[in-house]
Amino acid sequence: MRNKPIAPWGRFPTCEGVETFPETPRAAAFPAGRFLVRGLARSYGDACVQRRVLSSRKWKRLLAFDQKKGLLTCEAGLSLAEILEYAVPQGWFLPVTPGTKWVSLGGAIASDVHGKNHHAAGSFSRHVAEIELLLPSGEVLRTSPKRRPEVFAATCGGMGLTGVIRSATLKLEKIETAYLSQSVYRAENLAELMALIEARGGEPFTVAWLDVNASGKSMGRGHLITGHWASARELEKAGIPREKWLSVHRPPKFKLPWTLPNFVASLANAVGWKWASWVYHRLPRKYASPSLVHYDPFFYPLDFIDDWNRAYGENGFLQWQCVLPREKSAEGVRLILETCQKAGLHSFVTVLKLFGKGNGYPLSFPMEGYILCLDFNRTERLFPVLDRLDEIVVARGGRIYLAKDARMSARTFAKGYPGLPAFRKIKKALDPEGRLASLQAERLGLVTRRGP
Numbered sequence: 001m002r003n004k005p006i007a008p009w010g011r012f013p014t015c016e017g018v019e020t021f022p023e024t025p026r027a028a029a030f031p032a033g034r035f036l037v038r039g040l041a042r043s044y045g046d047a048c049v050q051r052r053v054l055s056s057r058k059w060k061r062l063l064a065f066d067q068k069k070g071l072l073t074c075e076a077g078l079s080l081a082e083i084l085e086y087a088v089p090q091g092w093f094l095p096v097t098p099g100t101k102w103v104s105l106g107g108a109i110a111s112d113v114h115g116k117n118h119h120a121a122g123s124f125s126r127h128v129a130e131i132e133l134l135l136p137s138g139e140v141l142r143t144s145p146k147r148r149p150e151v152f153a154a155t156c157g158g159m160g161l162t163g164v165i166r167s168a169t170l171k172l173e174k175i176e177t178a179y180l181s182q183s184v185y186r187a188e189n190l191a192e193l194m195a196l197i198e199a200r201g202g203e204p205f206t207v208a209w210l211d212v213n214a215s216g217k218s219m220g221r222g223h224l225i226t227g228h229w230a231s232a233r234e235l236e237k238a239g240i241p242r243e244k245w246l247s248v249h250r251p252p253k254f255k256l257p258w259t260l261p262n263f264v265a266s267l268a269n270a271v272g273w274k275w276a277s278w279v280y281h282r283l284p285r286k287y288a289s290p291s292l293v294h295y296d297p298f299f300y301p302l303d304f305i306d307d308w309n310r311a312y313g314e315n316g317f318l319q320w321q322c323v324l325p326r327e328k329s330a331e332g333v334r335l336i337l338e339t340c341q342k343a344g345l346h347s348f349v350t351v352l353k354l355f356g357k358g359n360g361y362p363l364s365f366p367m368e369g370y371i372l373c374l375d376f377n378r379t380e381r382l383f384p385v386l387d388r389l390d391e392i393v394v395a396r397g398g399r400i401y402l403a404k405d406a407r408m409s410a411r412t413f414a415k416g417y418p419g420l421p422a423f424r425k426i427k428k429a430l431d432p433e434g435r436l437a438s439l440q441a442e443r444l445g446l447v448t449r450r451g452p
């Protein structure tokens, strides 16, 4: 087996290593020593990087589907896209979905991912009925919110550190159509945008896109997008042909065939943020809404270009995502935006969203409050600024999302995740030698730096 670069979505950090692709979870032979299991490597940083990796990419069997209850049992390597291909024509959808459908079921559970409906539906694990977990010892456990609940809680959001998820049962949501009724609102500054988000919180799906470059009175201006599932009657009224009512997504329209050279990526970024700001400024104040939108552009606007991460060049990029407690959010978000502007950092894609209550699982990210998500080209001057942003967040009782992280310190991590001691206890019980670990887990002190 030859070494190859093991990379995450943000292409930083990488290491040389060996990735094996067992045909089924049962055929998965653990490598000697330390290793990690991973799915589609959509984590932005080193949560999915290790020198020895076991890939779940071939674990794609659908094991059972209860049509009445919408309970789907499948192997952990099945992507959310593949689940949708099976479920949507039968009138079912994912109860919670992240901003890309190219995520494996195992990866969605291990990161306890959230979507545009966190305030209404919680995170992914709320809808997981059971998990089959293979421990490094070879023992197989079945865990659920009622059966070994401490193992379930540590596995949901546990970043693959408690065991290998072989399969899981997920409760799907019934839909009448594959379309959403979408409304768009414009806000002139942060206070207006947050007021809009609060006022429209009754909608099942909400997300705001923010112009991170606007300053002064316009700081934090942006657009709020809300939506709810459209009924068959609405589609009929709009003249959408019946055969499209439960249509599934199409393959990506474009593919970036190569990684852009660094200087082209930097130039594109420099022009890109100015262009994005210009576009924001000219978007209409009032929208003719609501409009009917298929689930693919509504939930997965970035999926229409395959491998778009290559646009950030060989140096790669970092996504920084935090959550701030609700009462500290307005002041915290403003300070973060000001810090970025003073440092001359420009984020191309910037998302603001209000979360509902968290589930209290030790490493699960969501807590009640606002999340802010920023994308940056990787440059040397970026790192000290991100350290300052971390300080702003933890000083206000917030935390950084592990699935997006590539560089936070062990101290920032410990401050943001009060469930860490409970997680360590379970990790020790399930994996006493610390065999399952990512480079992130080593960096954050979840295991010793030198593996067994």
Ligand SMILES: Cc1cc2nc3c(=O)[nH]c(=O)nc-3n(C[C@H](O)[C@H](O)[C@H](O)COP(=O)(O)OP(=O)(O)OC[C@H]3O[C@@H](n4cnc5c(N)ncnc54)[C@H](O)[C@@H]3O)c2cc1C
Pocket (backbone or CB within 6 Å): 009, 036, 037, 038, 039, 040, 041, 042, 043, 044, 047, 048, 056, 076, 077, 097, 098, 099, 100, 102, 103, 104, 105, 106, 107, 108, 110, 111, 112, 113, 114, 115, 158, 159, 160, 161, 163, 164, 165, 166, 302, 403, 404, 438
């Ligand atoms: C464009 C884009 C948009 C995104 N939007 C969102 C969003 O809106 N909300 C959100 O929450 N996240 C979002 N993400 C992050 C993404 O949902 C998570 O990183 C997710 O975990 C990726 O799944 P994966 O299959 O690629 O897992 P990987 O990146 O391969 O692995 C992620 C973690 O899961 C563990 N893992 C994977 N498979 C298993 C298994 N079978 N058993 C045990 N552990 C396992 C790995 O060890 C690793 O720690 C986004 C990512 C991208 C690229």
